[in-house]
Amino acid sequence: MTEQTLIQTAPDNVSELLEKLDASVENLPKRLKQCAVFTRRHLHLIAVSTVSEMAESAGVAPSVYMRFCQALGFSGYSTMQALFRAQFTEFRPNYQERMALLHKEGNVQTGRLLADFVESGHRSLLTISNTITSDHLEQIASALSRARVVHLVGLRRAFCVVSNMAYLFEKLGIPTHLHYGTGMLDSTGSIFDGDVLFAVTFSPFSEETIRLTEATSKRGIPVYGLTDSERCPMSEWAKEMLIAQEDELAGFRVPNAAITLTTALVVAVKAMKDQS
């Protein structure tokens, strides 16, 4: 390490740090280069790791990592770490002020809104663990894994849930068919023996979804589904139903629970298929 590198000033944002990293990586001695390469790949660890941890992961002694920080212009590891911790903490101290300010100017409290939805998401996810039994899920996964084609249906609020399932099934090479559009009832024609229908509907339950599942079930095709209420009429003809209630915030329900649950279901189906 030459005088020159010591004179540099510390980067005060991540971009600058990356530039400096890339610029210096060539003319750095072996161990310091090791630090640079590792750090470049694991920037996110700095905020939550000690020097010793970073040094060990990079395969160098703590003192070497220390010198690496200084080569980048920082006074030490702590100052470099502060840069990454700032990302998380920056807006904390003035949170209260900020909110007051937003309120005052008559503006929408977007920050608060987002925090509320995040909170709501946590609550939705919590309910899954309480309501869903693994037996249940396993049974449905097993049925879907033996199906020739898995047919999917879900409208309105449920549509994003089944479109996510369709994407996953396709990605995993599992034959699937997503039903949508106005003439949906006609599409019963494309459902054959050996197929399975998985339907998602939330209250108030979509007329079309209900009708399609009823018609399909009466033809002897197994129907499974996901809903948010015991009262879902589909329960009558479905072999099994999953029930996941989303937390409500100001009349809105983000389908966190439904998407998480159905993703787990799809992965379980894939795992079962691989097994047999």
Place this chain on the structure above:
Amino acid sequence: MTEQTLIQTAPDNVSELLEKLDASVENLPKRLKQCAVFTRRHLHLIAVSTVSEMAESAGVAPSVYMRFCQALGFSGYSTMQALFRAQFTEFRPNYQERMALLHKEGNVQTGRLLADFVESGHRSLLTISNTITSDHLEQIASALSRARVVHLVGLRRAFCVVSNMAYLFEKLGIPTHLHYGTGMLDSTGSIFDGDVLFAVTFSPFSEETIRLTEATSKRGIPVYGLTDSERCPMSEWAKEMLIAQEDELAGFRVPNAAITLTTALVVAVKAMKDQS
């Protein structure tokens, strides 16, 4: 704090911690409740903050926050912090082993699978608070609220995100148009001056989405977007970009963060429209 609460064992994942938090928040003394309420809203800060910082932000003495950690079953602050740091530190590339393990015992452990995805969901939600600034969100919401029509585009993994947005916009009576299908580039014809395009794309970025946003932007139509990486080429021509990284589990990413974030965005747009 009674004997009873001291006997509890420490939560070993975010879900358990949240449950314990919610369960205990009622019968906690004033200052400890203060800790609980603040912590519930600022979970993401624990990984990068000291006890003193958390205590100060919560408005209590460090020793009180200490006791709060113990009331939750942890031996101290450090152990609780470890839980949140693990999120960053844990190596996740062993999902191959994990999937293999799922098979070993003869049947797929669906219960465990679901619990893992739920945990992953919590983690995704935590990162939102870390990465998104409310200024940012507000700016985009403001732009969308002034648009004649909000055009939406997102394919593959992003499709369920935009389809959810489209549903919400329609439900709220905000003019919107969801672009999809093969001839998507042709649909630039339906985008006029005064409109805005909001695009969602995750790495590896969908060719069609990138092209549509570029073409639209070059016509002078403002483009905004959501992605999961700084390297998204769309950043070049987009006015503003939101970046939300989802937690990965066994190679799968459930779009919890993206859906939560965009829902908040839509609601913010509605609120702004109502205001003016």
Place this chain on the structure above:
DNA sequence: CGAATAATGGAACATACATTCCATTTTGCT
């Protein structure tokens, strides 16, 4: 090849932090 310089890693040191203790205040109960 050998001297001079740079790089390295272990150990010593200093600081900041988590944790505990205890005097004081608050709360709950008779």
Place this chain on the structure above:
DNA sequence: AGCAAAATGGAATGTATGTTCCATTATTCG
């Protein structure tokens, strides 16, 4: 109101972590 039990916050303590030092090893260049 007055006592007992619980809760609280500041100060004391011990530990973990960042940082520096220095003897040893590697590298460069005449």
